[in-house]
Amino acid sequence: MIMDRRKSIKAIIVGTVSTGVLVEACNTEDKKAPEQAPVAEKAGPASTINRMKEEAEHEKEVIAKTFFTPDEMATITILGDIIIPKDEVSGSASDAGVPAFIEYIVKEKPEHQTPLRGGLRWLDLQCLNRYGKAFKDCSHPQQMEMVDAIAFPKKAKPEMAQGVAFFSLMRNLTATGFYTSEIGVKDVGYMGNVPNQWNGVPEDVLKQHGMAYTEKELRECYDPTKA
């Protein structure tokens, strides 16, 4: 059972994140895992980003560590997919590799470590008292009942405040991980980051918002059609 879960987490990470090194991070427990090597290679180098020497060393150290236990990762994966499920526009948080991102970012931003680890334990204890099981082992209706108690800051009961704080952090980390993934950027409709020519706000958008360029602007500003 434990092996299976570990395998499934590995699959999530390998399948969705382009950094092969994260695979290594997850392999620390079962040291052999030779079948992973070709996958890691396919996933490409650790980073394509320019790094100064000190940065590259720092990154190696971060990657070598593992923070969350397999059980914690399983819970994070379930919560992430409740927060960002697959819909008609795009995939889910786990489709976008969000659990692996959360594992990475808490190692870099230790201020998130205790709120997340403690929040996960708080959640499991709540579930243990309510349903006799940890969150990840509860039925889907039980999980949703629990989430409903902590997902709405304004209407949550005061005694749920710690859970609300934890869930808000999970929501923020999940969303930031999702919308900075390839799937999420496409979903939210960010259309930049490509060489192009800026010739002002499109005509129909100007009209929609009741805006117009002045004569002065049209005369003075850069216009690629006249260049």
Place this chain on the structure above:
Amino acid sequence: MGDLQIKKQSKKYDAVIVGSGAGGGMAAYVLAHAGLKVCLLEAGPMFDPKTDSNQLKNPWESPRRGASTKYRPFGDFDGCYWGWEVDGEPYTQTGNPGTIPWEWWRARMLGGRTNHWGRISLRFGPKDFKRRSIDGLGDDWPIGYEDVKPYYDKIDKLLGVFGTNEGLENDPDGFFLPPPKPRLHELMIKKAAASVGVPVIPSRLSILTKQINSERGQCFFCAQCGRSCKVYGDFSSSSCLVIPALKTGNVDLVTNAMAREVLTDKEGLATGVSYISKDDLQEYQVSGRTVILAASACESARLLLNSKSPRHPNGLANGSNVVGKYLHDSTGADMGGVIPELFDRKRYNEDGVGGMHVYAPWWGDNKKLDFPRGYHIEFGGGFGMPLYGFSWGIEKLNGEFKVKGKVKEAGGYGASLKEDYRYFFGSHVGMAGRGEAIARIENYCEIDPAVVDKYGIPVLRFNTSHSEYEIKQAKHMKETFAEILHAMGAVQVWGHEDGPHNNWGLHAPGNIIHEAGSVRMGNDPKTAPLNKWSQAHECKNLFCMDGGPFVSQADKNITWTILALSMRASEHLVDEMKKQNL
């Protein structure tokens, strides 16, 4: 350490320059093109935007999704190595009552912080050189706008800057490339600001909307100037000054060279610079007929104060005892909100150039205000690339505003939450005031008597505070931002909770990264280390060409003036050498 020895270079250069940012890069460029032999020392590694920029990387290519680290405080893709902290290179604070710790940004790379700066390229105006004559505070410069204008003209043409000639008295016209058209939120800002009496004009950024020479490409509107530009479409000292200077064959660049002190002879003249190599940790000396410090205002002051000799017992060029003093930064305060009019807006690529397309130059009349000097306003907003922190705190938005006509419970999850992120994307707007602080003798850096960095070089200790003037300015900024946001139908989301309890959100000194004034110029050697040519009164073959020489820094970003003054001082140095005065 048994075989530690000082390696002296036998070659004697015409000039040894410390620092390769705006000031040092310009000096290297001018001197190399005049045929002088130059040794350029840089404390960080080589950096060429063409090969080393993170331009056009996607957020998911960073495992931290562009989040900041101490190595890159402005985010993983940013074009600046180091920032508020440098490993092994501490700085300290006096902690005197009433002081606010100075925040010191240090770049360590070829081109320094010009690889990531905002490219805001504003000339100082005639009033900016004569502030004491106007309001009785601080000091006048020993030069005026007419002295610097020819150099502003030259760098406009040499480096390229877009903008418009508006005929404003204290925001002089220049030689401008066409500015980009305003983005949608910028049109809204312009309209709203005009309605409350704040003029908004095209910004002035050193970005090439047209090609100006065969060495540099034209801007292709990716909004990523902060990462440095692979086609050299914006100004960085690395791409536009140092690399061209190296091509003359007259410059020997030494990277990873951390300057220790300026060497002098028994007459008190500079003979060269000693440095430690970060590569091999060996000690080196390089000699030159002249020495130019351009290591940043504070690093240059540190070098002078650490260069003690029998002829200069108080530090080099410091008979006045004002080296390190009059240190000041721009003032800064910010506010942001969301524009309901822009909820659920149509998608298109609105990246534009790196930074704002419009800005508000100072418009106020100090006679009617309770603070001296002014500030300009920088604007942000729109469809930015999603990076770490994207839509953080949605629970504060989605319960406040109807989403597609529906009132929702704050927070939430699921398909409904995904709809909310799409709905609010591209609707935020931000405003940042950047103003002029008064240069005061009580604000200074000095050598900490007890602390050295990992190379054994004594470090700087800071003693800085805000005066009532800066605090009142921040209050005025906040009031103005609130007025503009209100006029455009925006709802304040952050920055509005500041007040008297926290100096109206006024940033700590140093935080705006416009350090200046610590090696100031003046006609009187008793009150200024440098003369009007940025040349030391007490050591004629020593110059300082960074933010150090500034007597005051105006409500303008200082880079364009660092460049103009460096060009002016460098041409003076060449002339003086020709006349054999140096």
